[in-house]
Structures are given as structure tokens and as C-alpha cells.
Amino acid sequence: MNRQDPKKLIPKDQIRGIGRLFAWACATMCLTPLILVFAVSTTQVWQRGPWAGGFTLKYLVQGWNTISPYAWFSIKLAFLVLILNFIIGIPTSWVLARHRFPLRNFLFSLTNVPIAVPGIAMGLALIITYPLLRRNGFLLVAGHLLYTLPYFISSLTPQLSESSVQDVEWVAATLGANFPRRLIYVIYPKIRTSLLAATIMVVTLSMGEFNVSFFLFNPQNKPLPVELYSAYITGRIEVAAAITLCFLCFVVPAAILLERLGGAKVGNA
């Protein structure tokens, strides 16, 4: 067995140490606001200091009561957008991944354009172009779809293009599986992780989306982030913090799951 000179290990350890310190600094920077939000939302009167007047959950209850109708609306909206992503995104990804045709690369670039366009601009463009569609909520769904679809397609297309996926599909075809059976028995198991990651991404993005929603919502159909904004500018800081905490309870678990799936995908590769 080769033994390394202990002196040579020192620079590596130093680099590792600096890296660890940097990671902790970043984590602290991200976690401090969360702790602060928790402290504000559970303090009777925040102006007097943390937990001045004692610990309370009343703002969290009040916050939840304020946002729950909007939270359910946002969840419903996110799932509707997800279904539309499935209906439009899966065939589009399939065509982009499996077929070579003129302007294919241009079309692929086009599907990514909404990522580069600021949400405000997209919302504004939609409301100027289709003002009549705002009232029935169609525009809000369209805006969310436009915003999330590129991410969905970007998650699926590379995996569907992989030769390993094409090979298993072709093998299944030569073994007698027709297209729907190939899709269920062979392609789906192969792309399951990417599909799940794309699903969580769409739901998370839609639930947290503010810029597009701000221009396209109507009073009957108000998504959660818009209500959050209203609470910030009109309500008490303790209630706003409580609402934020409730919102994070929706989004953070999904984000963690997304990260774990990303890790699993890398591990499987």
C-alpha cells in the first residue's frame, strides 16, 4: 500500500477546511433569515425584542387562516399547470429528443425563451395581448404554463435523447412491445426520476411564482404569493412572518425532495 507523505496532506486539508468554513458561512447566511422569521412569527410583540411578552402560535394560526384559501387555490393552480405540462411537455420533449427535422434546434431554443424573459415582461405581454382572458383565470394558467414549461421540457428532453433510453425502447419494440407498452414498461421506468424531478419543479415554481401572477390574477383567483405580498404591505410584521413560514412549509419540503432526486439521478448515472 502506498503511504502518502503527511506533509503533502496539509495543503489539501487546508483547502478542505476553507471550503467547509465557506459552506458553513453560506448555510448560516441562508438559515439566519429563516430563524428570524420563526422568531418574529412566534413573538407577541416583535418591536420589543425576540419572544418579548412570551412565545405564541396565534400569528401562525391567524396567518394560516388568512392564506389558506389562497394556498388551496395555488395548489389547484399548480396541479392544473402540471397536468398541462404533462399534456404538452411530454410529446414536445419526445419530438425534440427523437426526431431530426429542419429548425429542430431553433424550436428547442424557442422553448427555452421564457426562461430568459423576466416574469414581469411575460405577464405584461400576456395581459396586453389577451386582456379579455384575464377575467376567467385562463390567462393566469397560461402565464404559469409558459413560465414552467421550459423547465419541464429541459428536464425531460436530455434524458429522452439518451441512447440508453432509445436502445431499451428499440429492444422492447423488437421483443413485440407496441408503443403504449414500451412507454409504460420500459421508457417510464427509465425516465421516472427525471419525470418526478420535473413534476416537483413545476409544482414548486408555480406555487412560488409572483411576477407573472401579479399581472394576471383577478380578485377571485388570487395565488398565494400575491396574497403574501398584500400581507407584507398591509399587515403586522408578525403576521407577515407567520404567513412566510406557512408558505415555506409548502415550498421547502418540495425543494429538498427535488435536491434529493437530483442527487439520486447523479448517483445513478
Place this chain on the structure above:
Amino acid sequence: MSRVVSPASLQFDQISFTYPGGKQAAIKDVFIDVKPGEIVVFVGPSGCGKSTLLRIAAGLLFPEKGRLIIDGEDALPLPPEKRRIGWVPQSYALFEHLNIAENVGFGLKMQKIPKHQRDEQVADMLKLCRIQDLAKRSVRALSGGQRQRVAIARALAVNPRILMLDEPLAALDPQLRIAIRADLEELLRESGVTTLFVTHDQSEALAVADKVVVLRDGQVEQIGTPDELWNFPANSFVAEFLSNAITASAMVAAEKSVVLAQKLACSINKECAVGKEVKLALRKDNFVISEQGIEGRIVFCEYNGGVYQMRVEVQDGLIIPVSSTRELPIGALISVDFNRETEISVVGI
């Protein structure tokens, strides 16, 4: 163990194919006739169209021209799932979410064979491919050779009319490749299925095939038995590709004889008019190191497992290939003679 199979004949009839967006045809007017039960090996350099031909036959790519005749019927209108052609890609493409028995039984399940019958057929196939002990294992835990056997068992389980193997040994390390090659050939002969086998390794092609198809740039250069191709290559490309021959020109001195480097009389494998210039494929087995020969300088020497492959430059700059069991330094002078037990192949007149 023998299996009841009905090997099919196959004919590529003037098939042409261009990949979408491609500027050049990947396959140009290819005609190949495969008899039932034959093992036909497609060989050629990378990008010559070997794998494309297999995919066309399997129905995975659709040619723009020509006909594909399987057992006397035009198979082009049939989708891949109806052609009954087993295809094993280079990657083996095993279904990683299924265990080995499930992989082998996949095709039978797709054909809605009842479970008890399916289990029996899977067991038979695992036995044929000598992987019966691995039935419940995950495919992730298999070695390269075992993966190959599972892929072949899976393709054979549906009793295909034709089996297509796309570089089945390419993923294996060289030591294992030679051992598995013999094993694979035995398995294919035992199953009796018509087989198309793609490789870019000429020794593999010559060892396994009943018939070899040499391809270049999407066109057939020559079709024949390994012996025919070795001894009667159609052109310098076939000779260079299959036997690493060196091409040279010489004047015909007698009906079946030429003189190389003005001194070395050699037999050739075709009768040619005296005085005519012919193109020859010089193989290393055509020459021996001998005091009676002509003198030359070693310009290349490479160890090749017990034998040194050398190239010797003789008079007029002619390069002669020869092999030796002992190492000789580059630049050394040696005498090379024609091996009178052989004939030099004529590859052009």
C-alpha cells in the same frame, strides 16, 4: 440442448438510407442475401453503415429505397414488433428495473404468453445461455459477459426468425472477448437461428462467420466465405482491412507468377497476361525470413503476442510484411523470401 426454431432467409434488395439531416447516404444500394441458419458478419470501419443495416432490418430505421425480404415476403411495411427479429445492441440495453428472469421473459410477456408457459420458456433459455443460476439477480450486478448472455437469452426467448448482434463483444476486455467469442458461436450454432453479426474486428469476423460482408461508406465491397475473402479479396481495401495486407504493383512474369523487387519470384492466385501490371495484396504469411531471399531493412517491428510483426523495405522501396518469433531491431538488414506454400492475392489489374 436444442430448440425448435424456424430460421428465416433475409434479403436486403437495393436498400438505400440517409439519416434525417444527413448530407450523405449512410447506405447505398445494398444487396445482401442471407440464407436460413447462416451466421453473416458485417465488417468494416466505423461509420460504414453496419449498425444502420441491422436497424433497417429490425424495423428501427426506414429506408428511402429498396426492399427487405424476409422468408420471401416484403417486411418493410411491418413495424419492429411484428417482424420477429431479435436485436442485441452494443450496450445490451438490459432493463435495469427488472431482474434477469424478468428481462428474459419480457418479450414473452409482451406476446401475452401464459405465466406458467413463460416461466418454462425462460428457464429453458437461461439454461441454453448457461445463466440459470442468475435468474433472480439484478442486472446491475452482472459482469460484461453475463450481461451479453442475458441480452442474447432475452432476444432468443421470443423465438426470433433472425437474430441481430451489434458489436456484441465490443464492451468486453480483450482476454474475455476471445473466450466468449467461441462460446457465443457455439450458442448461435446450437440455437440454429439466422444471425447477422456486426463487428469492426476482422479476426472476429473471420472466426465466427459463415459469410462475411465487407462494407465501406455504406456500400458492399465484397461478400464471401472467410476463406474466399482471405484468399481472393476483391480489392485492396478488403485485403488491407481483413488481413492487414500491403498493396504493391508488379509485372506478371509468367501466367501465375510475378517478380518482386526484380529478384523475388512469387506465385499469384490469378492467371494474368504476361507483361501486364497487377496490383497485389502482400500478406505476412506470403513471406518468410530466409537466407535465400532478397535483402531488406526492417522499418517497423511490433510485438504481437509471441510473434513480431515486421515490415521490411527491399529494393525499389517495396515494403514486405513478415513475421518472426524473435525480436529484430529496426534498421537491421535481413533476407526475406516468398513462402512457396502460399499465393499472393491479385486485387487489381
